[in-house]
Amino acid sequence: MPIRLHDSATRELRDLDPVVRGHVGIYHCGLTVQGPPHIGHIRKEVVFDVLRRWLLRSGYDVTIIANVTDIDDKVLAKGEEQGRPWYAVAYENERALHAAYEVLGCLPPTYEPRATGHVPEMIEMIGELIERGHAYPADDGSGDVYFDVRSWPAYGELSNQRIDDMQPAEDAPPEGKRDPRDFALWKGHKAGEPESASWPTPWGRGRPGWHLECSAMAAKYLGHEFDIHGGGLDLRFPHHENELAQSRAAGQQFARIWMHNAMLNLGGSKMAKSVGNTLMVSEVVKRVRPIALRYYLAASHYRSIVEFSEEALAEAATAFDRIEGYVTRATEVTGGVEPGDVTPGFAAAMDDDLSTPAALAELQAVIGEGNKLLADADGEALRGNLASVRAMLDVLGLDPLAAPWTGSSGSGGDAALASLVEALIEQRAQARADKDFATADRVRDQLAAAGVEVEDTAQGARWQVKG
RNA sequence: GGUGGGUUGGCCGAGAGGCGAGGCAACGGACUGCAAAUCCGUUUACACGGGUUCAAAUCCCGUACCCACCUCCA
Numbered sequence: 323m324p325i326r327l328h329d330s331a332t333r334e335l336r337d338l339d340p341v342v343r344g345h346v347g348i349y350h351c352g353l354t355v356q357g358p359p360h361i362g363h364i365r366k367e368v369v370f371d372v373l374r375r376w377l378l379r380s381g382y383d384v385t386i387i388a389n390v391t392d393i394d395d396k397v398l399a400k401g402e403e404q405g406r407p408w409y410a411v412a413y414e415n416e417r418a419l420h421a422a423y424e425v426l427g428c429l430p431p432t433y434e435p436r437a438t439g440h441v442p443e444m445i446e447m448i449g450e451l452i453e454r455g456h457a458y459p460a461d462d463g464s465g466d467v468y469f470d471v472r473s474w475p476a477y478g479e480l481s482n483q484r485i486d487d488m489q490p491a492e493d494a495p496p497e498g499k500r501d502p503r504d505f506a507l508w509k510g511h512k513a514g515e516p517e518s519a520s521w522p523t524p525w526g527r528g529r530p531g532w533h534l535e536c537s538a539m540a541a542k543y544l545g546h547e548f549d550i551h552g553g554g555l556d557l558r559f560p561h562h563e564n565e566l567a568q569s570r571a572a573g574q575q576f577a578r579i580w581m582h583n584a585m586l587n588l589g590g591s592k593m594a595k596s597v598g599n600t601l602m603v604s605e606v607v608k609r610v611r612p613i614a615l616r617y618y619l620a621a622s623h624y625r626s627i628v629e630f631s632e633e634a635l636a637e638a639a640t641a642f643d644r645i646e647g648y649v650t651r652a653t654e655v656t657g658g659v660e661p662g663d664v665t666p667g668f669a670a671a672m673d674d675d676l677s678t679p680a681a682l683a684e685l686q687a688v689i690g691e692g693n694k695l696l697a698d699a700d701g702e703a704l705r706g707n708l709a710s711v712r713a714m715l716d717v718l719g720l721d722p723l724a725a726p727w728t729g730s731s732g733s734g735g736d737a738a739l740a741s742l743v744e745a746l747i748e749q750r751a752q753a754r755a756d757k758d759f760a761t762a763d764r765v766r767d768q769l770a771a772a773g774v775e776v777e778d779t780a781q782g783a784r785w786q787v788k789g
Numbered sequence: 790g791g792u793g794g795g796u797u798g799g800c801c802g803a804g805a806g807g808c809g810a811g812g813c814a815a816c817g818g819a820c821u822g823c824a825a826a827u828c829c830g831u832u833u834a835c836a837c838g839g840g841u842u843c844a845a846a847u848c849c850c851g852u853a854c855c856c857a858c859c860u861c862c863a
Binding site for chain 2: 330333350351352353354356359360362363364365366367369394395396478481482483484486487488489532552553554555556557558559560561582583584585586587590591592593594595596621622623625626627629631633634636637638640641644647648651677679680682683684685686687690693694696697754757759762763766775776777778779784
Protein backbone atom coordinates (compact mmCIF):
# COMPACT_ATOMS: atom_id res chain seq x y z
CA MET A 323 0.00 0.00 0.00
CA PRO A 324 1.40 3.38 -0.93
CA ILE A 325 2.09 6.03 1.64
CA ARG A 326 -0.34 8.89 1.20
CA LEU A 327 0.56 12.40 2.27
CA HIS A 328 -1.33 15.67 2.26
CA ASP A 329 0.23 17.96 -0.30
CA SER A 330 -0.32 21.55 0.70
CA ALA A 331 0.21 22.77 -2.84
CA THR A 332 -2.78 20.88 -4.20
CA ARG A 333 -4.54 20.57 -0.82
CA GLU A 334 -5.22 16.90 -1.34
CA LEU A 335 -3.86 13.51 -0.32
CA ARG A 336 -1.35 12.16 -2.81
CA ASP A 337 0.53 8.88 -3.11
CA LEU A 338 4.21 9.11 -2.41
CA ASP A 339 5.80 8.28 -5.76
CA PRO A 340 9.54 8.78 -5.33
CA VAL A 341 11.71 10.22 -8.06
CA VAL A 342 14.21 7.43 -7.43
CA ARG A 343 12.70 4.03 -6.70
CA GLY A 344 13.28 3.00 -3.11
CA HIS A 345 14.66 6.37 -2.08
CA VAL A 346 12.97 9.41 -0.59
CA GLY A 347 14.62 12.82 -0.57
CA ILE A 348 13.29 15.27 1.97
CA TYR A 349 14.17 18.89 2.51
CA HIS A 350 12.74 20.67 5.49
CA CYS A 351 13.42 24.16 6.65
CA GLY A 352 15.45 24.22 9.79
CA LEU A 353 15.86 27.20 12.00
CA THR A 354 17.02 30.73 11.75
CA VAL A 355 19.47 30.39 14.60
CA GLN A 356 18.73 33.67 16.30
CA GLY A 357 17.72 31.99 19.56
CA PRO A 358 17.51 28.58 21.21
CA PRO A 359 14.67 26.32 20.05
CA HIS A 360 11.28 26.42 21.75
CA ILE A 361 8.84 23.53 21.81
CA GLY A 362 7.04 24.81 18.73
CA HIS A 363 10.26 24.50 16.76
CA ILE A 364 10.87 21.04 18.08
CA ARG A 365 7.35 19.94 17.18
CA LYS A 366 8.40 20.23 13.56
CA GLU A 367 11.53 18.18 14.21
CA VAL A 368 9.48 15.45 15.85
CA VAL A 369 6.99 15.42 12.95
CA PHE A 370 9.71 14.97 10.35
CA ASP A 371 11.58 12.51 12.52
CA VAL A 372 8.47 10.33 12.72
CA LEU A 373 8.01 10.63 8.94
CA ARG A 374 11.58 9.57 8.40
CA ARG A 375 11.33 6.62 10.77
CA TRP A 376 8.16 5.45 9.06
CA LEU A 377 9.77 5.69 5.62
CA LEU A 378 12.80 3.74 6.84
CA ARG A 379 10.59 1.03 8.29
CA SER A 380 8.62 0.97 5.03
CA GLY A 381 11.82 0.02 3.27
CA TYR A 382 12.93 3.33 1.81
CA ASP A 383 16.34 4.88 1.89
CA VAL A 384 15.94 8.39 3.16
CA THR A 385 18.05 11.45 2.57
CA ILE A 386 16.96 14.28 4.78
CA ILE A 387 18.36 17.76 4.46
CA ALA A 388 17.53 20.52 6.95
CA ASN A 389 19.05 23.94 6.51
CA VAL A 390 20.45 26.22 9.16
CA THR A 391 19.89 29.88 8.40
CA ASP A 392 22.93 31.35 10.06
CA ILE A 393 22.87 34.76 8.40
CA ASP A 394 19.92 37.11 8.20
CA ASP A 395 18.60 40.39 9.62
CA LYS A 396 17.67 38.89 12.96
CA VAL A 397 20.94 37.09 13.50
CA LEU A 398 22.78 40.33 12.77
CA ALA A 399 20.48 42.22 15.13
CA LYS A 400 21.10 39.71 17.93
CA GLY A 401 24.84 40.00 17.47
CA GLU A 402 24.60 43.76 17.65
CA GLU A 403 22.37 43.61 20.71
CA GLN A 404 24.59 41.14 22.53
CA GLY A 405 27.80 42.87 21.58
CA ARG A 406 29.39 39.86 19.95
CA PRO A 407 29.87 38.58 16.43
CA TRP A 408 26.75 37.44 14.59
CA TYR A 409 28.36 34.09 13.86
CA ALA A 410 28.91 33.44 17.56
CA VAL A 411 25.19 33.91 18.13
CA ALA A 412 24.33 31.67 15.20
CA TYR A 413 26.68 28.90 16.22
CA GLU A 414 25.62 28.90 19.84
CA ASN A 415 21.99 28.52 18.86
CA GLU A 416 22.78 25.89 16.29
CA ARG A 417 24.35 23.85 19.07
CA ALA A 418 21.27 24.39 21.25
CA LEU A 419 19.19 23.06 18.36
CA HIS A 420 21.33 19.95 18.14
CA ALA A 421 21.01 19.44 21.89
CA ALA A 422 17.23 19.64 21.52
CA TYR A 423 17.25 17.06 18.69
CA GLU A 424 19.20 14.76 20.88
CA VAL A 425 17.23 15.18 24.06
CA LEU A 426 14.00 14.44 22.19
CA GLY A 427 15.39 11.46 20.33
CA CYS A 428 15.33 13.00 16.84
CA LEU A 429 17.77 11.37 14.46
CA PRO A 430 20.15 13.96 13.04
CA PRO A 431 19.45 14.92 9.42
CA THR A 432 21.63 13.37 6.73
CA TYR A 433 23.14 16.80 6.37
CA GLU A 434 22.46 20.23 7.75
CA PRO A 435 23.82 22.80 5.31
CA ARG A 436 24.41 26.34 6.51
CA ALA A 437 23.44 29.30 4.37
CA THR A 438 26.88 30.89 4.79
CA GLY A 439 28.50 27.80 3.33
CA HIS A 440 26.57 27.98 0.08
CA VAL A 441 27.10 31.46 -1.27
CA PRO A 442 28.71 30.25 -4.55
CA GLU A 443 25.68 28.06 -5.26
CA MET A 444 23.41 31.05 -4.63
CA ILE A 445 25.43 33.31 -6.91
CA GLU A 446 25.20 30.71 -9.64
CA MET A 447 21.45 30.53 -9.24
CA ILE A 448 21.03 34.29 -9.29
CA GLY A 449 23.03 34.39 -12.52
CA GLU A 450 20.76 31.77 -14.02
CA LEU A 451 17.64 33.69 -13.01
CA ILE A 452 18.93 36.98 -14.41
CA GLU A 453 19.85 35.25 -17.64
CA ARG A 454 16.39 33.78 -17.96
CA GLY A 455 14.79 37.15 -17.33
CA HIS A 456 13.31 36.40 -13.92
CA ALA A 457 15.62 38.50 -11.76
CA TYR A 458 17.33 41.87 -11.92
CA PRO A 459 19.83 43.91 -9.93
CA ALA A 460 18.21 46.96 -8.34
CA ASP A 461 18.91 50.13 -10.27
CA ASP A 462 19.13 52.25 -7.12
CA GLY A 463 22.71 51.26 -6.35
CA SER A 464 21.73 49.28 -3.26
CA GLY A 465 23.37 46.11 -4.51
CA ASP A 466 20.12 44.20 -3.98
CA VAL A 467 19.01 41.64 -6.54
CA TYR A 468 15.29 40.95 -6.84
CA PHE A 469 13.13 38.21 -8.21
CA ASP A 470 10.68 39.58 -10.75
CA VAL A 471 7.31 38.13 -9.74
CA ARG A 472 5.50 39.51 -12.79
CA SER A 473 7.84 37.51 -14.99
CA TRP A 474 6.64 34.28 -13.43
CA PRO A 475 2.94 33.74 -14.16
CA ALA A 476 2.67 30.80 -11.74
CA TYR A 477 3.71 32.97 -8.81
CA GLY A 478 1.26 32.29 -5.97
CA GLU A 479 0.60 28.69 -6.94
CA LEU A 480 1.69 27.25 -3.63
CA SER A 481 -0.37 29.49 -1.39
CA ASN A 482 -3.22 29.91 -3.85
CA GLN A 483 -2.99 33.67 -4.06
CA ARG A 484 -3.06 36.13 -6.90
CA ILE A 485 -0.32 38.72 -7.07
CA ASP A 486 -2.81 41.56 -7.23
CA ASP A 487 -4.42 40.50 -3.95
CA MET A 488 -1.14 40.42 -2.10
CA GLN A 489 0.32 43.05 0.10
CA PRO A 490 3.78 44.33 -0.89
CA ALA A 491 6.86 42.51 0.37
CA GLU A 492 8.77 44.59 2.88
CA ASP A 493 12.07 42.84 2.79
CA ALA A 494 13.66 45.93 1.26
CA PRO A 495 12.70 49.50 0.51
CA PRO A 496 10.56 49.48 -2.63
CA GLU A 497 12.62 52.08 -4.51
CA GLY A 498 14.69 49.62 -6.50
CA LYS A 499 11.84 47.23 -7.22
CA ARG A 500 9.86 46.89 -10.41
CA ASP A 501 6.90 45.57 -8.44
CA PRO A 502 6.46 46.00 -4.70
CA ARG A 503 5.90 42.26 -4.41
CA ASP A 504 9.32 41.44 -5.83
CA PHE A 505 11.48 39.85 -3.16
CA ALA A 506 15.21 39.94 -2.50
CA LEU A 507 17.41 37.14 -3.76
CA TRP A 508 20.46 38.98 -2.55
CA LYS A 509 20.85 41.93 -0.20
CA GLY A 510 23.56 44.50 -0.82
CA HIS A 511 25.94 45.28 2.01
CA LYS A 512 24.84 48.29 4.03
CA ALA A 513 27.00 50.75 5.88
CA GLY A 514 27.24 49.77 9.51
CA GLU A 515 26.78 46.07 8.94
CA PRO A 516 29.77 43.91 9.78
CA GLU A 517 32.16 43.28 6.92
CA SER A 518 32.17 39.62 7.97
CA ALA A 519 28.53 39.40 6.96
CA SER A 520 29.18 40.11 3.31
CA TRP A 521 30.46 38.14 0.35
CA PRO A 522 31.68 39.28 -3.06
CA THR A 523 29.38 38.83 -6.05
CA PRO A 524 29.20 40.14 -9.60
CA TRP A 525 26.62 42.62 -8.24
CA GLY A 526 28.73 43.86 -5.36
CA ARG A 527 29.28 42.72 -1.79
CA GLY A 528 26.28 41.53 0.11
CA ARG A 529 24.52 38.68 1.84
CA PRO A 530 21.90 36.08 0.98
CA GLY A 531 18.21 36.85 0.83
CA TRP A 532 16.47 34.37 3.02
CA HIS A 533 14.60 32.33 0.43
CA LEU A 534 17.43 31.67 -1.99
CA GLU A 535 19.51 29.50 0.30
CA CYS A 536 16.87 26.79 0.41
CA SER A 537 16.49 26.65 -3.36
CA ALA A 538 20.25 26.46 -3.84
CA MET A 539 20.86 23.90 -1.13
CA ALA A 540 17.92 21.66 -2.00
CA ALA A 541 19.18 21.49 -5.58
CA LYS A 542 22.72 20.76 -4.47
CA TYR A 543 21.89 17.89 -2.14
CA LEU A 544 18.65 16.50 -3.52
CA GLY A 545 18.74 17.39 -7.19
CA HIS A 546 16.44 19.43 -9.41
CA GLU A 547 13.45 17.30 -8.55
CA PHE A 548 12.92 15.68 -5.18
CA ASP A 549 10.15 14.11 -3.17
CA ILE A 550 9.13 16.13 -0.15
CA HIS A 551 9.64 19.67 1.02
CA GLY A 552 8.47 20.41 4.53
CA GLY A 553 8.33 23.00 7.21
CA GLY A 554 6.01 24.88 9.49
CA LEU A 555 2.77 26.17 8.03
CA ASP A 556 3.92 29.72 8.71
CA LEU A 557 6.61 29.25 6.07
CA ARG A 558 4.19 28.50 3.29
CA PHE A 559 4.08 32.12 2.28
CA PRO A 560 6.25 33.89 1.50
CA HIS A 561 9.20 31.60 2.12
CA HIS A 562 8.14 28.43 0.34
CA GLU A 563 6.22 30.27 -2.34
CA ASN A 564 9.37 32.18 -3.17
CA GLU A 565 11.57 29.10 -3.11
CA LEU A 566 9.22 27.39 -5.51
CA ALA A 567 9.12 30.37 -7.86
CA GLN A 568 12.92 30.73 -7.90
CA SER A 569 13.63 27.09 -8.50
CA ARG A 570 10.98 26.62 -11.16
CA ALA A 571 11.98 29.83 -12.88
CA ALA A 572 15.54 28.50 -12.92
CA GLY A 573 14.28 25.48 -14.82
CA GLN A 574 13.97 22.98 -11.99
CA GLN A 575 11.01 20.82 -11.04
CA PHE A 576 11.66 21.18 -7.32
CA ALA A 577 9.53 19.39 -4.70
CA ARG A 578 6.78 16.94 -5.62
CA ILE A 579 4.94 17.10 -2.31
CA TRP A 580 4.77 19.96 0.17
CA MET A 581 4.14 19.05 3.78
CA HIS A 582 3.36 21.68 6.35
CA ASN A 583 2.92 21.02 10.04
CA ALA A 584 0.47 23.13 12.04
CA MET A 585 1.64 25.46 14.76
CA LEU A 586 1.93 24.87 18.46
CA ASN A 587 -0.03 27.57 20.25
CA LEU A 588 0.22 28.90 23.76
CA GLY A 589 -2.43 31.19 25.17
CA GLY A 590 -4.37 31.18 21.92
CA SER A 591 -1.64 32.20 19.56
CA LYS A 592 1.35 30.74 17.82
CA MET A 593 4.37 30.21 20.01
CA ALA A 594 6.80 32.86 18.83
CA LYS A 595 9.48 35.02 20.20
CA SER A 596 7.73 38.14 18.96
CA VAL A 597 4.62 37.24 20.96
CA GLY A 598 6.68 36.39 24.02
CA ASN A 599 4.91 33.09 24.69
CA THR A 600 7.81 30.75 24.12
CA LEU A 601 8.75 27.76 26.22
CA MET A 602 12.28 26.60 25.61
CA VAL A 603 12.88 22.90 25.10
CA SER A 604 15.67 23.04 27.66
CA GLU A 605 13.22 24.39 30.27
CA VAL A 606 10.28 22.09 29.60
CA VAL A 607 12.39 18.95 29.88
CA LYS A 608 13.23 19.95 33.43
CA ARG A 609 9.56 19.60 34.36
CA VAL A 610 8.63 16.55 32.35
CA ARG A 611 10.69 13.69 30.99
CA PRO A 612 11.80 14.31 27.41
CA ILE A 613 10.18 11.08 26.25
CA ALA A 614 6.86 12.30 27.68
CA LEU A 615 7.24 15.61 25.85
CA ARG A 616 7.89 13.71 22.65
CA TYR A 617 4.81 11.58 23.25
CA TYR A 618 2.77 14.74 23.76
CA LEU A 619 4.01 16.22 20.49
CA ALA A 620 3.65 13.01 18.51
CA ALA A 621 0.17 12.18 19.83
CA SER A 622 -1.73 14.75 17.82
CA HIS A 623 -1.95 14.85 14.06
CA TYR A 624 0.77 16.98 12.50
CA ARG A 625 -1.76 19.12 10.65
CA SER A 626 -3.75 19.97 13.79
CA ILE A 627 -2.98 22.96 15.94
CA VAL A 628 -1.74 21.95 19.36
CA GLU A 629 -2.88 24.31 22.07
CA PHE A 630 -0.18 23.77 24.64
CA SER A 631 -1.17 23.33 28.26
CA GLU A 632 0.64 22.00 31.28
CA GLU A 633 -2.42 19.85 32.08
CA ALA A 634 -2.42 18.21 28.69
CA LEU A 635 1.32 17.66 28.94
CA ALA A 636 0.94 16.03 32.36
CA GLU A 637 -1.84 13.87 31.00
CA ALA A 638 0.34 12.77 28.12
CA ALA A 639 3.01 11.82 30.63
CA THR A 640 0.50 9.65 32.51
CA ALA A 641 -0.68 8.04 29.28
CA PHE A 642 2.88 7.26 28.34
CA ASP A 643 3.52 5.73 31.77
CA ARG A 644 0.96 3.06 30.93
CA ILE A 645 2.76 2.23 27.71
CA GLU A 646 6.13 2.20 29.34
CA GLY A 647 4.81 0.15 32.25
CA TYR A 648 3.74 -2.58 29.87
CA VAL A 649 7.08 -2.61 28.06
CA THR A 650 8.96 -2.81 31.36
CA ARG A 651 6.83 -5.63 32.78
CA ALA A 652 6.71 -7.62 29.57
CA THR A 653 10.48 -7.28 29.24
CA GLU A 654 10.99 -8.53 32.78
CA VAL A 655 8.82 -11.55 32.15
CA THR A 656 10.18 -12.47 28.72
CA GLY A 657 13.76 -11.54 29.36
CA GLY A 658 13.52 -9.05 26.52
CA VAL A 659 12.75 -9.30 22.81
CA GLU A 660 13.88 -7.26 19.82
CA PRO A 661 11.41 -5.07 17.93
CA GLY A 662 9.46 -7.07 15.33
CA ASP A 663 6.76 -5.92 12.93
CA VAL A 664 4.10 -3.29 13.39
CA THR A 665 0.47 -4.42 13.11
CA PRO A 666 -1.45 -3.92 9.85
CA GLY A 667 -3.72 -1.42 11.60
CA PHE A 668 -0.77 0.65 12.70
CA ALA A 669 0.75 0.55 9.23
CA ALA A 670 -2.53 1.61 7.64
CA ALA A 671 -2.79 4.56 10.03
CA MET A 672 0.75 5.71 9.32
CA ASP A 673 0.31 5.28 5.57
CA ASP A 674 -2.73 7.52 5.80
CA ASP A 675 -0.95 10.86 6.02
CA LEU A 676 0.92 9.93 9.19
CA SER A 677 -2.18 9.51 11.33
CA THR A 678 -0.37 9.17 14.60
CA PRO A 679 -3.58 9.44 16.67
CA ALA A 680 -5.05 6.40 14.94
CA ALA A 681 -1.69 4.65 15.16
CA LEU A 682 -1.60 5.30 18.89
CA ALA A 683 -5.13 3.96 19.32
CA GLU A 684 -3.92 0.77 17.64
CA LEU A 685 -0.86 0.66 19.87
CA GLN A 686 -3.01 1.05 22.99
CA ALA A 687 -5.25 -1.79 21.84
CA VAL A 688 -2.26 -4.06 21.30
CA ILE A 689 -0.93 -3.12 24.72
CA GLY A 690 -4.32 -4.01 26.23
CA GLU A 691 -3.91 -7.47 24.70
CA GLY A 692 -0.37 -7.62 25.98
CA ASN A 693 -1.45 -6.84 29.51
CA LYS A 694 -3.91 -9.72 29.34
CA LEU A 695 -1.18 -12.05 28.09
CA LEU A 696 0.96 -10.86 30.96
CA ALA A 697 -1.76 -11.91 33.39
CA ASP A 698 -2.12 -15.29 31.67
CA ALA A 699 1.66 -15.78 31.62
CA ASP A 700 1.46 -16.80 27.96
CA GLY A 701 5.15 -16.59 27.11
CA GLU A 702 5.18 -17.10 23.36
CA ALA A 703 2.25 -14.86 22.55
CA LEU A 704 3.63 -12.26 24.94
CA ARG A 705 6.96 -12.21 23.14
CA GLY A 706 5.22 -11.58 19.84
CA ASN A 707 3.12 -8.85 21.36
CA LEU A 708 6.09 -7.10 22.91
CA ALA A 709 8.06 -7.30 19.66
CA SER A 710 5.19 -5.64 17.88
CA VAL A 711 4.73 -2.96 20.52
CA ARG A 712 8.41 -2.13 20.46
CA ALA A 713 8.33 -1.85 16.66
CA MET A 714 5.44 0.60 16.80
CA LEU A 715 7.09 2.61 19.54
CA ASP A 716 10.28 2.67 17.51
CA VAL A 717 8.45 4.25 14.57
CA LEU A 718 7.29 7.00 16.87
CA GLY A 719 10.73 7.32 18.43
CA LEU A 720 9.24 6.33 21.77
CA ASP A 721 10.69 2.89 22.51
CA PRO A 722 11.81 3.28 26.12
CA LEU A 723 14.38 0.51 25.64
CA ALA A 724 16.07 2.23 22.70
CA ALA A 725 18.55 5.07 22.54
CA PRO A 726 18.49 7.75 23.76
CA TRP A 727 16.07 6.84 26.50
CA THR A 728 17.78 3.87 28.11
CA GLY A 729 19.14 4.57 31.53
CA SER A 730 17.11 7.72 31.91
CA SER A 731 14.14 6.00 33.49
CA GLY A 732 12.94 2.87 35.23
CA SER A 733 14.34 1.56 38.46
CA GLY A 734 17.87 2.67 37.66
CA GLY A 735 19.33 5.54 39.55
CA ASP A 736 22.57 5.32 41.36
CA ALA A 737 23.76 2.29 43.21
CA ALA A 738 23.57 3.88 46.65
CA LEU A 739 19.91 4.72 46.16
CA ALA A 740 19.16 1.25 44.87
CA SER A 741 20.84 -0.39 47.77
CA LEU A 742 18.94 1.73 50.30
CA VAL A 743 15.60 1.19 48.61
CA GLU A 744 16.18 -2.52 48.33
CA ALA A 745 17.08 -2.79 51.99
CA LEU A 746 13.77 -1.15 52.89
CA ILE A 747 11.88 -3.33 50.47
CA GLU A 748 13.49 -6.38 52.08
CA GLN A 749 12.31 -5.15 55.52
CA ARG A 750 8.84 -4.68 54.15
CA ALA A 751 8.78 -8.14 52.58
CA GLN A 752 9.69 -9.63 55.96
CA ALA A 753 6.93 -7.60 57.66
CA ARG A 754 4.42 -8.78 55.09
CA ALA A 755 5.50 -12.36 55.57
CA ASP A 756 4.94 -11.87 59.31
CA LYS A 757 1.55 -10.30 58.55
CA ASP A 758 2.75 -7.12 60.25
CA PHE A 759 0.90 -4.93 57.75
CA ALA A 760 1.23 -1.77 59.83
CA THR A 761 5.01 -1.93 59.43
CA ALA A 762 4.75 -2.91 55.77
CA ASP A 763 2.52 0.07 55.02
CA ARG A 764 4.75 2.42 56.98
CA VAL A 765 7.76 1.42 54.90
CA ARG A 766 5.79 1.87 51.70
CA ASP A 767 4.62 5.31 52.84
CA GLN A 768 8.16 6.26 53.76
CA LEU A 769 9.40 5.34 50.31
CA ALA A 770 6.50 7.12 48.68
CA ALA A 771 7.29 10.27 50.62
CA ALA A 772 10.81 10.07 49.18
CA GLY A 773 9.36 9.73 45.70
CA VAL A 774 9.86 5.99 45.35
CA GLU A 775 6.82 4.09 44.20
CA VAL A 776 6.46 0.45 45.20
CA GLU A 777 4.25 -2.12 43.48
CA ASP A 778 3.75 -5.69 44.66
CA THR A 779 3.74 -8.30 41.95
CA ALA A 780 3.75 -12.08 41.84
CA GLN A 781 7.52 -11.92 41.36
CA GLY A 782 8.03 -9.63 44.35
CA ALA A 783 8.08 -5.88 44.79
CA ARG A 784 9.04 -3.53 41.96
CA TRP A 785 10.04 0.03 42.55
CA GLN A 786 10.76 3.15 40.59
CA VAL A 787 11.56 6.75 41.25
CA LYS A 788 8.63 8.93 40.22
CA GLY A 789 8.83 12.42 38.92
C1' G B 790 -9.39 43.40 1.69
C1' G B 791 -7.18 38.34 -0.10
C1' U B 792 -5.87 32.86 1.02
C1' G B 793 -6.40 28.57 4.05
C1' G B 794 -7.71 25.77 8.60
C1' G B 795 -10.76 25.09 12.82
C1' U B 796 -15.13 24.84 16.83
C1' U B 797 -16.49 17.07 19.14
C1' G B 798 -18.17 14.62 25.95
C1' G B 799 -15.19 16.81 32.72
C1' C B 800 -10.22 17.20 29.85
C1' C B 801 -6.98 15.77 25.60
C1' G B 802 -7.88 14.02 20.88
C1' A B 803 -9.57 11.00 16.21
C1' G B 804 -13.41 10.33 12.62
C1' A B 805 -15.94 12.80 7.73
C1' G B 806 -23.42 10.41 5.47
C1' G B 807 -25.94 4.80 8.93
C1' C B 808 -22.31 0.91 13.12
C1' G B 809 -20.25 5.68 20.02
C1' A B 810 -11.51 5.66 17.78
C1' G B 811 -8.36 5.94 21.70
C1' G B 812 -6.30 8.09 26.08
C1' C B 813 -6.72 10.85 30.80
C1' A B 814 -10.17 11.77 34.81
C1' A B 815 -14.60 9.82 37.54
C1' C B 816 -17.59 5.72 39.25
C1' G B 817 -18.62 0.29 39.95
C1' G B 818 -16.56 -4.76 39.76
C1' A B 819 -12.40 -8.53 39.61
C1' C B 820 -7.41 -9.14 41.65
C1' U B 821 -4.68 -7.49 46.42
C1' G B 822 -3.60 -8.16 53.65
C1' C B 823 -4.55 -2.95 52.03
C1' A B 824 -2.76 -0.46 47.91
C1' A B 825 -0.49 0.15 43.15
C1' A B 826 -0.47 -1.91 38.42
C1' U B 827 -3.71 -4.74 35.28
C1' C B 828 -8.37 -6.50 33.39
C1' C B 829 -13.95 -6.02 32.90
C1' G B 830 -18.00 -2.58 32.93
C1' U B 831 -20.58 2.44 33.25
C1' U B 832 -21.48 7.82 32.53
C1' U B 833 -21.17 12.66 29.87
C1' A B 834 -20.43 14.71 22.48
C1' C B 835 -20.30 16.76 17.93
C1' A B 836 -20.56 25.99 18.11
C1' C B 837 -25.51 28.14 16.57
C1' G B 838 -29.77 28.62 12.85
C1' G B 839 -31.81 26.67 8.52
C1' G B 840 -31.74 23.00 4.45
C1' U B 841 -30.76 18.19 1.54
C1' U B 842 -31.54 12.87 2.76
C1' C B 843 -35.00 7.01 4.62
C1' A B 844 -30.59 8.53 7.64
C1' A B 845 -26.19 14.39 9.08
C1' A B 846 -20.91 15.33 13.96
C1' U B 847 -20.03 14.20 8.67
C1' C B 848 -23.07 17.24 2.66
C1' C B 849 -25.25 22.46 1.38
C1' C B 850 -26.53 27.70 2.88
C1' G B 851 -26.16 31.34 6.62
C1' U B 852 -24.34 33.20 11.55
C1' A B 853 -20.91 33.55 15.61
C1' C B 854 -16.23 32.76 17.54
C1' C B 855 -10.97 31.02 17.13
C1' C B 856 -6.13 30.16 14.57
C1' A B 857 -2.50 30.82 10.63
C1' C B 858 -0.56 33.41 6.33
C1' C B 859 -0.48 37.97 3.09
C1' U B 860 5.87 41.56 7.73
C1' C B 861 10.80 37.99 10.57
C1' C B 862 8.72 33.30 12.02
C1' A B 863 8.83 25.73 12.69
